[in-house]
Amino acid sequence: MINLHPTDEQLLQFAQGLASPGLSLIIAAHMDMCGKCAARVAQFEGYLAEQALSHPQAAEPELQKMLDSIMALPAQTGVKPDCATFLELDGRKFALPRSLQRYAGKISGWSHMVGKLWQARVDLGIEGRADFIYMEKGGSVPEHTHKGNELTLVLDGEFSDGLNHYDTGDFIRCDGQHTHMPHTEADEGCLVFSLLDQPLHFTSGLARLLNPFSHLFFK
Template sequence: MIKLHPNSQQLSEFAQGQCDSGVALIIAAHTDMCRQCKQKLTLIEAELAREAMAEKSSPDPAFDTMLANILQMPAASGIEVSYKQKKLELDGKEFVLPRSLQRYADKINGWSHLPGKLWQARVDLGIDGRADFTYMEKGGSVPEHTHRGTELTLVLDGEFSDGIRNYDTGDFIERSCDHVHTPHTEADEGCLVFSILDKPLHFTSGIARLLNPFSQLFFK
């Protein structure tokens, strides 16, 4: 069950096209998975349209009436738009991605096997920052760290914990310099996430701290 969602301001900025492209992508992917946020987004978009109509001075009242009638129409239901699904593949496993991430299934820069039973594949979004698919095998973990900037994470498959709370498929997670956490999973199926960071991690314990002086190099 999805418990964590973008807040109302984030959804409003997304609806108005005011988000950075990376943030917009991860919010779009969450709404692909979350009926609750999809409904909220529909309401926000309708309200924005009403506000735009109220501010608009139109010489054609009939046109305004037509737009108002369209906005009052119930949303279409039971309509399925088919598209070819692309699966993300890793070491014999296949993952179905949310529609907004489908195009990146075959555009990753290869999987890297990292210490801690981790796999990571970078995605080039052309943004200031970096985006990655990360898969944690059962028993896998990321060393304890905080953030020099903001990290947005969407759980795509499975579940994990980080010492702050537990997360499940579809959860939208935001972490910053106010948080110190250690993501790990004991789920038999492991856990796949998609993350966007605007600045490097800062490791806070163990041998991983030796990487901090070089974190900007790994981030590029």
């Protein structure tokens, strides 16, 4: 069951075409999984269309922003259906929400990280870093906080981080006010899609030794 959603402010920015490219992508993917948020955005879009029709001159600058935002999106390119629909890792197949399907063929390959973690970087052609991250049962990310913002969408499975418990479809935003250690005990593990605009800052254990070099891993 989806419990965590973008705020109304974020959904309105998405409907207006004013959200950043990364936020727009992860909201779109969340909406593919969440009828409640899709209906809310449709409500906002209806209101904006009403305003545009009743006050065309006042709405013109905002409509132009929306048009510019749409035109700035990268063109969709054809990909094979199998690549577009699923991510594969060690014999497992994960179905992707429609908005992320075209990026399945743009990963740099899976890298085995510490413990039971796997990571596949995604080239979105925008500022920041995007990754698919898979945690096997018993896997965890070392405790950390954030120098910037981290947006996460749970694509399959569930995990906890000491602050909350997250299920498939949940939308999560963390910043420097959050210190957490994501881990999963789910039999199926957990697959997430993550966007970072700044490197992580590890706060405990040997992982802290990586902090001086975090900018190198972020490139």
